[in-house]
Amino acid sequence: MLDRFKVPKEDQVKVSESALRKAVQDIFEKIGLSKEDAKNGTDVLVTADLRGVETHGVSNMLRVYVQLFEDGDLNKTPNIQVVKESPGTATIDADRALGIMAGVQAMEMAISKARDVGVGVVTMFNSGHMGAVGHFSMMAAQKDMVGMCSVAAGTGILPTFGAEPRLGTNPISIASPSNLEAPILFDAATSAVAGNKLKLAARVDATLLPGWVASSDGSPIMEETKIVDRDDYYQLPLGGSREQGSHKGYGFGLMVEILGSLLSGDDPGMLRDTPSWTPSRSYFAAYNVDAFTDIDDYKKNMDDMLVTLKSTPPAPGHDRVLYPGLSESEEMAKRKVSGIPLHKEVIEWFSETTQRLELQELELI
Amino acid sequence: MLDRFKVPKEDQVKVSESALRKAVQDIFEKIGLSKEDAKNGTDVLVTADLRGVETHGVSNMLRVYVQLFEDGDLNKTPNIQVVKESPGTATIDADRALGIMAGVQAMEMAISKARDVGVGVVTMFNSGHMGAVGHFSMMAAQKDMVGMCSVAAGTGILPTFGAEPRLGTNPISIASPSNLEAPILFDAATSAVAGNKLKLAARVDATLLPGWVASSDGSPIMEETKIVDRDDYYQLPLGGSREQGSHKGYGFGLMVEILGSLLSGDDPGMLRDTPSWTPSRSYFAAYNVDAFTDIDDYKKNMDDMLVTLKSTPPAPGHDRVLYPGLSESEEMAKRKVSGIPLHKEVIEWFSETTQRLELQELELI
Numbered sequence: 001m002l003d004r005f006k007v008p009k010e011d012q013v014k015v016s017e018s019a020l021r022k023a024v025q026d027i028f029e030k031i032g033l034s035k036e037d038a039k040n041g042t043d044v045l046v047t048a049d050l051r052g053v054e055t056h057g058v059s060n061m062l063r064v065y066v067q068l069f070e071d072g073d074l075n076k077t078p079n080i081q082v083v084k085e086s087p088g089t090a091t092i093d094a095d096r097a098l099g100i101m102a103g104v105q106a107m108e109m110a111i112s113k114a115r116d117v118g119v120g121v122v123t124m125f126n127s128g129h130m131g132a133v134g135h136f137s138m139m140a141a142q143k144d145m146v147g148m149c150s151v152a153a154g155t156g157i158l159p160t161f162g163a164e165p166r167l168g169t170n171p172i173s174i175a176s177p178s179n180l181e182a183p184i185l186f187d188a189a190t191s192a193v194a195g196n197k198l199k200l201a202a203r204v205d206a207t208l209l210p211g212w213v214a215s216s217d218g219s220p221i222m223e224e225t226k227i228v229d230r231d232d233y234y235q236l237p238l239g240g241s242r243e244q245g246s247h248k249g250y251g252f253g254l255m256v257e258i259l260g261s262l263l264s265g266d267d268p269g270m271l272r273d274t275p276s277w278t279p280s281r282s283y284f285a286a287y288n289v290d291a292f293t294d295i296d297d298y299k300k301n302m303d304d305m306l307v308t309l310k311s312t313p314p315a316p317g318h319d320r321v322l323y324p325g326l327s328e329s330e331e332m333a334k335r336k337v338s339g340i341p342l343h344k345e346v347i348e349w350f351s352e353t354t355q356r357l358e359l360q361e362l363e364l365i
Numbered sequence: 366m367l368d369r370f371k372v373p374k375e376d377q378v379k380v381s382e383s384a385l386r387k388a389v390q391d392i393f394e395k396i397g398l399s400k401e402d403a404k405n406g407t408d409v410l411v412t413a414d415l416r417g418v419e420t421h422g423v424s425n426m427l428r429v430y431v432q433l434f435e436d437g438d439l440n441k442t443p444n445i446q447v448v449k450e451s452p453g454t455a456t457i458d459a460d461r462a463l464g465i466m467a468g469v470q471a472m473e474m475a476i477s478k479a480r481d482v483g484v485g486v487v488t489m490f491n492s493g494h495m496g497a498v499g500h501f502s503m504m505a506a507q508k509d510m511v512g513m514c515s516v517a518a519g520t521g522i523l524p525t526f527g528a529e530p531r532l533g534t535n536p537i538s539i540a541s542p543s544n545l546e547a548p549i550l551f552d553a554a555t556s557a558v559a560g561n562k563l564k565l566a567a568r569v570d571a572t573l574l575p576g577w578v579a580s581s582d583g584s585p586i587m588e589e590t591k592i593v594d595r596d597d598y599y600q601l602p603l604g605g606s607r608e609q610g611s612h613k614g615y616g617f618g619l620m621v622e623i624l625g626s627l628l629s630g631d632d633p634g635m636l637r638d639t640p641s642w643t644p645s646r647s648y649f650a651a652y653n654v655d656a657f658t659d660i661d662d663y664k665k666n667m668d669d670m671l672v673t674l675k676s677t678p679p680a681p682g683h684d685r686v687l688y689p690g691l692s693e694s695e696e697m698a699k700r701k702v703s704g705i706p707l708h709k710e711v712i713e714w715f716s717e718t719t720q721r722l723e724l725q726e727l728e729l730i
Contacts, residue, residue, distance in 0.1 A: 218680030293630030315583030
């Protein structure tokens, strides 16, 4: 993440991984989720915080999820069902489960199919928010498979040349196993910036850069902009303007609609009357490396590539070249030792919530 | 394509689709390719020209291919072999076949596997140039499947923050069946612009826009630039600079290295000593729609989405909103009737080549 999105030092309060896991799991269980769902959901959220992906961690998401469960918009006891299946594929109705929980089941199914026929693809409709989709891709990587996950949700992104939004931020992720090097984990919205980053920018008082948003008539704003009301802007696809390649970001966004929405048999967001609760449509793929090539050779080759990337001479003004997932792995190693910095406002929410639900308070470092 | 890349009117000479097909196929056969390979290769090239994708059509590519065959860098009679296989996957050694021919076989195999187990994924190494990769995705769409194809080749693209290039332009494509509407066909380099566009810009005397290239120390050039020597610049990933999202273009480029190079058991380009002839590593996927959901519902849903996209109100300064593949389908309908405009320099090449190979001359309109 760019520095502008990080929690300012003076607003940070630190908690340990284990304390955060305990508090989040307690909350999920107390509001009525199964122990397994609570555990899986906690893992998705806390892993995001450990990796420094605050947009998709506890701070930004947990309070929203709890609210949606308590309002009955999300189903605490979903009956997740396979509606169509073949040896390499399945389509799942998530029955309004929260995506960070249902997604774990979907990727487990894709992995199992990949073990049988070399590749497994699962599409899922009718779920809640999917969190950091890279989490599911990483599940496959941990089983010596290449994992991919993408999610179609929302309709806040303009198509290139358009004056009305049509697409979700539609993130795509891929993860791969490696041997000695930190695994590659790419996870990016196909919009110029993730939707959560606009909220986060408002919270940390940051500006938006050229090509991130358009004014309400659809014209890309190509100067740095102070965000006042998030609703005054439409989000642009990756690239920003046509000349800078926004038609590619738009195309990647549509790719996600095809793989998630259409292939799951569900409507893309743009064909729905906006409901109070908009379900996500997701795509999960697992490629069993061993079905394609020798897994040990693959990992060796991957390590060589990652070393080559990170030892690339940097351009003026930069310390080093990264690859997707490298700095997040380093951050995780640090935060596992020295704790996770949360915004003091998030700590207040925990305090109120644990009190209200009669739970043990979140322990601070 | 942006207007700046089109052949200027005064340099255009028109030929009919059938005349162009005949001339190209004659040349391929005369230099020693099988009738089937010549036919498949001709189809990939001429379809690109019909769709208005000049960068990957006859003009830019045929002379290069002929040269590579005649120099012995490409194999005219390849022994294409499956080196590893499972019910849903295969890895193919293309034996230095030209990719626009070998790719047809690879995608046919993916389609056949998708018919059996719902999804088919084929990786291929050791082939020549793949042409417009969307062609292979479209083969699946014509069989009521979602098709994807991506190709890792070359090492001309900088990683974000890097001063030395590491990745190929690594295009990704997806195509989907539809019912009444022109099918969606997205096909884009993960670099800011396709490599061929730089050559084309030099030929048509066009400038490069901000964020397309970097100077030789890796610094992104953020002003409009007149291209003098193509070798003075490195290409940037989609996004251009980090602030504009180049880390996402870089990530998509790496995705293609994983799916093509690594999964096919081959080295990514960055790990090779630069050979005179650099083989491509490709990824082909076919998703049998009927394995996921009802195909008729799917196509109806797709049509509804495409109509919604193209009827989106346009932003100021634009006539209409497109979706990937729409204007190319329209162009194809026009060119099938009124012919394909080639640059006069390309016509000269045809004239010399047909004379040299003692073939009938390319017929002009």
